[in-house]
Amino acid sequence: xxxxxxxxxxxxxxxxxxxxxxxxxxxxxxxxxxxxxxxxxxxxxxxxxxxxxxxxxxxxxxxxxxxxxxxxxxxxxxxxxxxxxxxxxxxxxxxxxxxxxxxxxxxxxxxxxxxxxxxxxxxxxxxxxxxxxxxxxxxxxxxxxxxxxxxxxxxxxxxxxxxxxxxxxxxxxxxxxxxxxxxxxxxxxxxxxxxxxxxxxxxxxxxxxxxxxxxxxxxxxxxxxxxxxxxxxxxxxxxxxxxxxxxxxxxxxxxxxxxxxxxxxxxxxxxxxxxxxxxxxxxxxxxxxxxxxxxxxxxxxxxxxxxxxxxxxxxxxxxxxxxxxxxxxxxxxxxxxxxxxxxxxxxxxxxxxxxxxxxxxxxxxxxxxxxxxxxxxxxxxxxxxxxxxxxxxxxxxxxxxxxxxxxxxxxxxxxxxxxxxxxxxxxxxxxxxxxxxxxxxxxxxxxxxxxxxxxxxxxxxxxxxxxxxxxxxxxxxxxxxxxxxxxxxxxxxxxxxxxxxxxxxxxxxxxxxxxxxxxxxxxxxxxxxxxxxxx
Amino acid sequence: xxxxxxxxxxxxxxxxxxxxxxxxxxxxxxxxxxxxxxxxxxxxxxxxxxxxxxxxxxxxxxxxxxxxxxxxxxxxxxxxxxxxxxxxxxxxxxxxxxxxxxxxxxxxxxxxxxxxxxxxxxxxxxxxxxxxxxxxxxxxxxxxxxxxxxxxxxxxxxxxxxxxxxxxxx
Numbered sequence: 145x146x147x148x149x150x151x152x153x154x155x156x157x158x159x160x161x162x163x164x165x166x167x168x169x170x171x172x173x174x175x176x177x178x179x180x181x182x183x184x185x186x187x188x189x190x191x192x193x194x195x196x197x198x199x200x201x202x203x204x205x206x207x208x209x210x211x212x213x214x215x216x217x218x219x220x221x222x223x224x225x226x227x228x229x230x231x232x233x234x235x236x237x238x239x240x241x242x243x244x245x246x247x248x249x250x251x252x253x254x255x256x257x258x259x260x261x262x263x264x265x266x267x268x269x270x271x272x273x274x275x276x277x278x279x280x281x282x283x284x285x286x287x288x289x290x291x292x293x294x295x296x297x298x299x300x301x302x303x304x305x306x307x308x309x310x311x312x313x314x315x316x317x318x319x320x321x322x323x324x325x326x327x328x329x330x331x332x333x334x335x336x337x338x339x340x341x342x343x344x345x346x347x348x349x350x351x352x353x354x355x356x357x358x359x360x361x362x363x364x365x366x367x368x369x370x371x372x373x374x375x376x377x378x379x380x381x382x383x384x385x386x387x388x389x390x391x392x393x394x395x396x397x398x399x400x401x402x403x404x405x406x407x408x409x410x411x412x413x414x415x416x417x418x419x420x421x422x423x424x425x426x427x428x429x430x431x432x433x434x435x436x437x438x439x440x441x442x443x444x445x446x447x448x449x450x451x452x453x454x455x456x457x458x459x460x461x462x463x464x465x466x467x468x469x470x471x472x473x474x475x476x477x478x479x480x481x482x483x484x485x486x487x488x489x490x491x492x493x494x495x496x497x498x499x500x501x502x503x504x505x506x507x508x509x510x511x512x513x514x515x516x517x518x519x520x521x522x523x524x525x526x527x528x529x530x531x532x533x534x535x536x537x538x539x540x541x542x543x544x545x546x547x548x549x550x551x552x553x554x555x556x557x558x559x560x561x562x563x564x565x566x567x568x569x570x571x572x573x574x575x576x577x578x579x580x581x582x583x584x585x586x587x588x589x590x591x592x593x594x595x596x597x598x599x600x601x602x603x604x605x606x607x608x609x610x611x612x613x614x615x616x617x618x619x620x621x622x623x624x625x626x627x628x629x630x631x632x633x634x635x636x637x638x639x640x641x642x643x644x645x646x647x648x649x650x651x652x653x654x655x656x657x658x659x660x661x662x663x664x665x666x667x668x669x670x671x672x673x674x675x676x677x678x679x
Numbered sequence: 680x681x682x683x684x685x686x687x688x689x690x691x692x693x694x695x696x697x698x699x700x701x702x703x704x705x706x707x708x709x710x711x712x713x714x715x716x717x718x719x720x721x722x723x724x725x726x727x728x729x730x731x732x733x734x735x736x737x738x739x740x741x742x743x744x745x746x747x748x749x750x751x752x753x754x755x756x757x758x759x760x761x762x763x764x765x766x767x768x769x770x771x772x773x774x775x776x777x778x779x780x781x782x783x784x785x786x787x788x789x790x791x792x793x794x795x796x797x798x799x800x801x802x803x804x805x806x807x808x809x810x811x812x813x814x815x816x817x818x819x820x821x822x823x824x825x826x827x828x829x830x831x832x833x834x835x836x837x838x839x840x841x842x843x844x845x846x847x848x849x
Contacts, residue, residue, distance in 0.1 A: 528832070
C-alpha cells in the first residue's frame with residue numbers, strides 16, 4: 145500500500161484561517177461538554193451528597209478499569225431542547241472496559257430532576273441498547289431514575305421507539321445471550337423498575353437503592369397503604385424476599401466492587417477474526433485536519449487529506465483511482481483493523497455511484513468493515529444525467545450499502561445534503577456508529593437552496609392565483625426559511641436530536657473509530673445477501 | 680503485477696516471471712535469473728544473479744531502498760503502480776469542468792506565469808465550490824469566462840499557452 149502524499153500547504157493563509165475557525169468550533173464544543181458534564185446547581189449536588197450518593201460520572205470512573213479509554217456517546221444530546229434543562233439528555237452512555245470486558249454503559253443522572261427521563265433520554269437509552277444489540281455488547285446499567293418526566297409523557301411513552309422499547313431491547317439482548325447487569329443506586333420507579341428486573345444480574349445498594357412499580361406517594365394515593373421506600377422496594381425486601389435483585393451492597397463502592405466481580409465471571413467475547421496488522425500512527429498530524437476543513441460549507445476539499453490523518457501510516461490502497469474520481473474508495477488499516485473507505489470528493493456522478501456500489505460489494509465479499517466519510521451535496525442533477533440513469537445508479541449504491549452485512553461506520557465530515565446522505569450510509573442505514581464533526585451541516589438541501597426553492601414556489605403560487613406579487617412576501621419566505629434552517633442544519637442541533645452518536649473533535653476520529661471497530665467485532669457476521677439491483 | 684523502480688535517474692519496469700525453482704525476472708523485457716538467495720541477517724544477504732555471486736546490504740526507508748553492493752551504494756525508489764496511475768493526469772493545455780456551473784472567482788490573469796497546482800478559478804456547481812488548478816507549469820493564454828458567467832459541461836475555462844517540442848512556449 146502506498147503512502148498518501150499530502151499536498152497541504154500548512155503555511156498558507158487559507159490553512160491558517162481554516163485552522164483558527166475549526167479550532168474555535170472545537171473549543172465551543174469542549175466548553176459545552178464541560179458544562180453538561182459538570183455544571184449542576186449546588187442544591188442538587190448537596191442533596192446527592194447528603195444521601196451518600198456519588199455523582200454519576202464518579203460511579204462510572206470507579207466502575208471502569210483504571211487507565212482505559214471510555215468512548216462517551218451523544219454527550220450533547222438534548223443540548224438544544226427543553227431550554228437546556230436536560231444536560232446530556234439526563235443520562236450518560238458509552239463504551240468502556242470493565243474487568244477486561246468491553247461493555248456498554250447506561251447511567252441515569254440523578255443530579256437532574258431526580259434522573260427523570262425526558263423524551264430524548266428515552267431516545268438515548270434506546271439507541272445505546274440498539275448499539276448493544278447490533279454489536280453484541282454486554283450492558284451495565286447504573287440505575288438512579290425517578291421514571292418518565294410526566295409533563296412530557298406523550299412524547300416518551302406510547303410510540304414504537306419510546307420507553308417500552310428500552311425493555312423490549314433488554315429482552316432481545318438477553319434472548320441473544322448478551323449479558324446485562326444492573327447496579328441499583330437509587331430509585332427505579334415504574335417503567336424504570338423493569339431495568340433491573342430484566343437484567344441477568346442485579347445489585348442493590350442498602351438504604352438508597354429501591355425498586356418498585358409505584359413509589360410510596362402513589363401507593364398511598366391508590367390503596368391508602370402507608371409504607372417507606374425502603375420497606376416497599378429496598379435491598380432487604382428484594383434480596384431476601386422478592387428475589388427481584390440478587391446482591392445487596394453496603395454502599396455504592398461496594399455495589400461497584402460486586403459489579404466488577406460479576407463482569408469478571410463472564411466468558412470472554414468471541415470476536416470474529418478481522419484482517420489485522422500491527423497498528424502504526426498516521427504519517428501526518430491529526431490536528432492539521434483543522435486546517436483542511438474549509439470555513440465555508442460550500443468549499444470542496446480533498447478527502448484524501450483527511451484519510452491521510454486517520455489511517456495507519458497514512459497508507460491507502462486506492463480502488464479505481466482514475467474512475468469516478470468524485471468518490472474515493474480504497475482499503476486501509478485503522479488501529480491495525482482492515483477497513484474499506486468510501487469518501488466523497490465531489491458530487492456523485494453515474495460513474496462514481498457505480499464505483500461506490502462495486503466497492504461496497506467487494507468489501508462485503510472480503511468481510512471488510514466499511515467506513516463512510518461524508519461530504520456530499522448529492523447526486524448530479526439535470527437531463528443528461530437522468531438520461532444516463534443517475535437515479536438508478538444512485539439506487540444501486542443505496543442497495544449495495546443498505547444490504548451490506550459487514551459493520552459500517554459513518555463520519556459526518558462537512559456537509560450532508562440530499563440523497564447523497566442515503567448512499568453514504570446516513571443515520572437511517574444502521575451504521576454501527578455515526579459521529580459528527582462540529583463544523584458539519586445536514587439537511588435535505590442547504591439552507592440557501594431551500595430558501596430559494598420555497599421563494600420560487602411562493603412566487604408561482606401567487607402568479608397562478610393571479611394575486612399581486614409583493615417583493616416583501618417573497619423576501620420574508622426566503623429569510624424565514626433561511627433562519628429556521630440556520631439552526632436546524634448545525635451539528636449541535638443534529639446531536640441534540642440524536643441523529644448521531646455524538647459530536648467528536650476531528651482529531652479524536654481515529655481513536656473513536658478504533659473503539660467502534662473493536663466493539664463491532666463482537667457480533668458474528670451474517671450472510672452476504674442483496675436485493676434486486678436496477679440495471 | 681509489475682514493479683517500477685528508479686535509480687540514478689533511470690526507471691525500470693520489473694516483472695516476476697517465475698518463482699520456482701529459481702526467481703526469473705524481466706527487467707525492461709531482459710530476463711535475469713536469480714539463484715541462491717540467502718538471508719545472512721536482517722539487512723544482509725547473498726544472492727547469485729545470472730551465475731555471478733553478490734553480497735548485498737539493504738536498508739529500506741519508506742519507498743526508498745538503499746542498496747550496498749560491490750562497494751557502491753545505490754538508492755532505489757520503488758514506485759507504486761496505483762500511485763503512478765493517479766498521477767498520470769493529462770498534460771493538457773486546457774482546463775475544463777466536468778460539470779455545468781458558474782464562475783465564482785478568477786485567481787489568475789492572462790499572461791501570468793503559473794506553476795503546477797496553482798489555483799486558477801473557483802467554480803460552483805451542485806452547491807459545491809471547487810478550485811481548478813494549473814495542470815502544469817506555463818503561461819495563461821486565455822480565460823474564457825468572467826465571474827458569475829455560467830458554462831456547460833466540458834467547457835474550456837482556462838487555456839495555457841502551448842509548449843513546443845523544445846520545451847519553449849510558442
